[in-house]
Amino acid sequence: MLFNTYEPWKFAFSSESSDLDEIDVDVEFNKSRSWGIIGVPFDSTCSYHHGSRYGPTIIREASFGFEQYNVAFDKLLDAEFYDFGDLNIIHGNCAKTADLLKECVNELVGANIKPIIIGGEHSISIGPIKALADNEESGDLSDITIIHLDAHRDIIDEYMGEKDSHATIMRRVYDLNPKELIQIGIRSFSNEEKEFIDSKDNITTFLAKDLNSIDEDNNAYYELVDTLADIEGKIYITIDMDVIDPVYAPSVGNPTFGGLSPEDVEIIFETLHNSFVEDKIDVLGFDVVEVASNKLGDSTAILAAKFIHDFLTLFG
Numbered sequence: 001m002l003f004n005t006y007e008p009w010k011f012a013f014s015s016e017s018s019d020l021d022e023i024d025v026d027v028e029f030n031k032s033r034s035w036g037i038i039g040v041p042f043d044s045t046c047s048y049h050h051g052s053r054y055g056p057t058i059i060r061e062a063s064f065g066f067e068q069y070n071v072a073f074d075k076l077l078d079a080e081f082y083d084f085g086d087l088n089i090i091h092g093n094c095a096k097t098a099d100l101l102k103e104c105v106n107e108l109v110g111a112n113i114k115p116i117i118i119g120g121e122h123s124i125s126i127g128p129i130k131a132l133a134d135n136e137e138s139g140d141l142s143d144i145t146i147i148h149l150d151a152h153r154d155i156i157d158e159y160m161g162e163k164d165s166h167a168t169i170m171r172r173v174y175d176l177n178p179k180e181l182i183q184i185g186i187r188s189f190s191n192e193e194k195e196f197i198d199s200k201d202n203i204t205t206f207l208a209k210d211l212n213s214i215d216e217d218n219n220a221y222y223e224l225v226d227t228l229a230d231i232e233g234k235i236y237i238t239i240d241m242d243v244i245d246p247v248y249a250p251s252v253g254n255p256t257f258g259g260l261s262p263e264d265v266e267i268i269f270e271t272l273h274n275s276f277v278e279d280k281i282d283v284l285g286f287d288v289v290e291v292a293s294n295k296l297g298d299s300t301a302i303l304a305a306k307f308i309h310d311f312l313t314l315f316g
């Protein structure tokens with residue numbers, strides 16, 4: 001692959017330093033605005049379009065196409081953040097890779113640096129989420145709201161006999177007892193998943209078809225904004241890039257039509273940012289997964305880089 005950037009292994013505008021021993025963040029973890037990027041080039045359980053192992057590389061490369069001034073939010077990306085490179089993953093082993101990632105994120109937490117994880121397939125999200133649970137007094141997610149953007153619920157207990165898979169990730173998260181799980185942009189799930197969701201009262205769903213409805217009497221979009229604005233306390237955000245319509249983001253593991261637009265994610269971020277500046281929420285971590293491309297200039301990779309750039313602009 002030919003790179004046209006000066007330092008393709010680090011996200012654009014990241015700090016020079018990526019040695020944890022040299023970084024001194026003197027703010028408690030929950031309130032810290034220092035972020036650390038870890039790439040996880042892992043795609044073992046992919047069931048359709050493989051290649052998300054190239055996500056971290058191609059997303060970082062795409063990040064160099066952005067300006068520091070972020071027009072969408074009229075704000076400069078002036079956050080101090082670090083890019084620690086890629087995790088040494090174990091191909092073919094979800095559980096061991098997740099454990100290694102958890103250890104790495106625990107080190108970041110110990111240094112008061114919050115994780116931004118670039119996937120990789122969605123199964124890797126369990127690494128940072130487990131690390132955050134471990135660092136809670138309760139040892140679980142009972143104080144943490146999980147905001148999950150995805151075309152799929154990913155909440156089946158086993159997929160093809162496997163407990164750890166890109167298709168079961170939110171079930172493994174749910175096993176950790178989240179305060180609330182908010183699923184946004186959903187448009188594909190099994191009957192078993194539907195029955196599971198219907199039996200739980202702390203899972204809120206915003207179907208893509210309701211968010212995309214042009215029916216003036218359908219207020220799903222306003223409901224979404226109200227729901228997000230009402231969140232208090234700690235949150236974690238996971239974005240499966242297939243939440244976005246394949247018109248914008250075709251290079252994902254399981255493309256599904258009828259998705260959200262990039263501007264929808266801007267509105268979601270901006271709504272959360274309003275609560276963030278009021279100290280109503282603490283954003284503990286963020287991941288962007290399932291970009292499956294090794295092609296320079298891939299639109300899905302550019303969009304994923306934009307989401308990370310937007311996130312750092314608002315929460316850094």
Ligand SMILES: [Mn+2]
Nearest residue numbers: 151152240242
């Ligand atoms: Mn998905």
